[in-house]
Amino acid sequence: xxxASFNINGIKARVGxxxxxxKEAEPDVAILQEIKSMDENFPREIFEDMGYNxxxxxxxxxxxxxxLSKLPLEDVTRGLAGxxxxxxxxxxxxxxxxxxxxxxxDKGAIRICGLYLPNGNPVDLDSTGQPVPGSKYDYKLxxxxxxxxxxxxxxxxxxxxxMAGDYNLIxxxxxxxxxxxxxxxxxxRLESRTKFRRLTALGLYDALRLRNSAPETFTFWxxxxxxxxxxxxxxIDHFLxxxxxxxxxxxxxxxxxxxxxxxxxxxxxxxxxLDL
DNA sequence: ATGGTAGTCCAACTA
Numbered sequence: 001x002x003x004a005s006f007n008i009n010g011i012k013a014r015v016g017x018x019x020x021x022x023k024e025a026e027p028d029v030a031i032l033q034e035i036k037s038m039d040e041n042f043p044r045e046i047f048e049d050m051g052y053n054x055x056x057x058x059x060x061x062x063x064x065x066x067x068l069s070k071l072p073l074e075d076v077t078r079g080l081a082g083x084x085x086x087x088x089x090x091x092x093x094x095x096x097x098x099x100x101x102x103x104x105x106d107k108g109a110i111r112i113c114g115l116y117l118p119n120g121n122p123v124d125l126d127s128t129g130q131p132v133p134g135s136k137y138d139y140k141l142x143x144x145x146x147x148x149x150x151x152x153x154x155x156x157x158x159x160x161x162x163m164a165g166d167y168n169l170i171x172x173x174x175x176x177x178x179x180x181x182x183x184x185x186x187x188x189r190l191e192s193r194t195k196f197r198r199l200t201a202l203g204l205y206d207a208l209r210l211r212n213s214a215p216e217t218f219t220f221w222x223x224x225x226x227x228x229x230x231x232x233x234x235x236i237d238h239f240l241x242x243x244x245x246x247x248x249x250x251x252x253x254x255x256x257x258x259x260x261x262x263x264x265x266x267x268x269x270x271x272x273x274l275d276l
Numbered sequence: 277a278t279g280g281t282a283g284t285c286c287a288a289c290t291a
Contacts, residue, residue: 014283
């Protein structure tokens with residue numbers, strides 16, 4: 001079973017690039033981020049005509065996640081528990097960033113968690129260096145805590161699951177062409193990386209690093225300053241696998257060539273193949 | 277320090 005994640009940066013602008021890649025890559029499941037569309041405006045028929053079931057969790061203009069699957073999407077849930085009602089998440093995930101569903105393959109089921117973790121910039125700190133409550137950076141760090149809580153719940157079930165998407169997080173210096181340029185950025189600051197490390201330390205596996213130790217392996221290149229041509233990128237789109245899912249992993253790849261096509265997203269797809 | 281690009285949807289925000 002081939003499961004892919006792709007931050008498409010706007011479905012309206014990406015219908016062509018997305019359908020081209022789907023035809024070429026033929027994933028069984030595609031986890032999408034930044035659809036930037038309300039549910040009723042998502043062009044679901046285009047993907048249904050390609051044989052995909054479609055579940056969206058959208059909002060107007062910003063964020064928004066979706067699942068496309070050739071197999072039925074069961075027990076779909078939208079939003080991540082634990083919102084605080086701090087005005088930014090409205091107490092119930094005002095920002096559409098999370099969706100879950102179960103897919104059943106020939107050899108068993110897997111719970112698929114699709115996420116678009118907050119960017120977190122600008123980093124807003126008080127005089128003691130603590131993130132300002134209610135700031136974007138604070139929201140990012142708290143969102144990590146909520147995701148970690150959900151991972152703990154799922155790990156207790158001891159079943160295959162994965163959490164995939166745009167984590168807006170550079171795990172290590174080798175995951176950026178120019179790590180020094182990111183040292184004070186919410187994508188690389190120590191508080192953010194500590195949260196990511198705490199999540200993986202529960203016992204989740206970074207699928208790419210189970211299969212690939214090649215240098216300069218990135219999933220995002222800024223549109224500006226010819227970043228892709230210089231391979232001035234970062235690795236921020238990740239598949240984290242539960243132990244039971246990691247046991248099924250047969251491959252993990254990044255489709256970097258997609259970034260060189262017409263009207264590309266600034267992210268490229270990353271996918272895993274599981275023996276399911 | 278600014279502006280460089282892109283998407284959404286026409287003002288400004290997000291990345």
